[in-house]
Amino acid sequence: MENLENVEKKEITSELHSLTDYLHQLVNWIIEYTPRLISAFILLFIGLWAIRLINRLIKRLMIKRELDPTLSKFLADILLWAMRVLLFITVISRLGIETSSFVAILGAMGLAVGLSLQGSLSNFAGGMLIIMFKPFRVGDTIEAQGVTGTVSEIQIFVTKLTTGNNQTIFVPNGALSNGTITNFSMEGLRRADLTFTVSYDTNIKQVREILLEVLKKNKKVLKKPEPSIVVRDLTDHAINIAVRAWSKTPDYGDMVSEILEEGKEAFEAAGISIQPVVKERSVQ
Template identity: 65%
Template sequence: MTLETNYITAYADYFTNKIIEYSPVAISAFVILFVGLYAIRIINRFMRKLMVKQNLDPTLTKFLADILLWILRGLLFVTVIDKLGIGTTSFVTILATMGFAIGMSLQGSLSNFAGGILIILFKPFKVGDTIEAQGVMATVLEIQIFVTKLVTGNNQTIFVPNGALSNGTITNYSMQGTRRADLTIAISYGTDLKKAKDIITNVLSQDTKVLTTPVAEVSVKNLTDSAIQLAVRPWAKTEDYAAVVASTLENCKLAFDEAGIVFQPFVSELSNTKKPEQQ
């Protein structure tokens, strides 16, 4: 019983001495940790303000600030474990191996990550733009690192992976600021062509949302077996495009009705189709 008591006393003294010996190191490591976290917070906030003053894109600002935040946290973590006396060489090797394994299993996610970086850097579109890509036409709500968030005209939210988005064809309807509507109005051969064109031109000139520059175009597009097809091409601001298309068609119909001109209905062309031989 005396022997066991001596062992217990010896172990207690040993652990007490180790705690006393290690306490300054542990305290200094925790001080470095808390001071480092506070300093990282200040640095990150300062860099965000600096990038905002430089008029950087908000998405790019957030992305760079987040990358800086995690790099600084990683450096702080390595500093703290080194201060605690833990070997950083083997630890970094383990992290590198884990990173490689994770990277191999998340190739698709890494592709989306790289796509997000390309989109943010090269800016084929920005938040608020109307785009068509991957079979979807919608307005950009948010550009995230892995996906781009879109909203359609009927208020459906769509998430498109950045990898596929950056590698595919993107049509940006908002980048130029203006759009041309390509409409077709068909009239019969018995209609006064000049009168019809004058009516359409007058309708476009009275629409305040139709731009005067570039000038709207009204011309003969095609002569079919059943109708004269007129190309009506007004220009509008991107945000007014849908309204201009709707008002042009409606006002042309009302003006034609007043003038006694009838829209020629679509007729399937059969002139080049051989009739089956009768038995």
């Protein structure tokens, strides 16, 4: 019995010594790493404060330089995330973590994400091309990828369009930058190509005089470039009269509507009837 008691006492004593060693190691680790933890937290808070300050200064500088708002936001966001990544690497290196292996892991993760998000990277590159070369700006009316609308926002991956009936369309920047874009707002002026169809019994000179009078009375029609009225087609059923009038881009839609309405009323007052468009039947 005494031998068993001695063995148990030795085991308890050994366990107490092991626990004491672990506690000493823990205390030593805390004493050793506490300054690193404190300095890392201080560096983190100072770094975040400095990043916010630098970001504000850069935005103010871009505003003073009158840079494009979309380009300013894009550059500011990229710089913000670059500074955050740099701060994160600095903080973990302050804690004693090897950054070389960590950077290698980040690189491998970036490669894997890049391969899986090729379409998104294409849209990202397209957004950069649009911002750099400016085929359109916010507020321009464009036609691209089968849709027409006013550009309300150019984001990193997509461009936001608002249609005339107030629908929102998001067009991927990759397809947008590689496709054909018609910008209706870039030049500032637009020409309307309208067609009035009259019968062969109609006096063409009278039609021209009536339409010229309609154009002269319309305040949205510009004097220069001068409008023109010409015979465009002689079909089997009627004569197509082309009306070409210029206006400022914001007035284009109203001008077209007013010319069509006022032209019809002027023809009716003169006893001239507008012929319907007859579609030719295809031979089977």
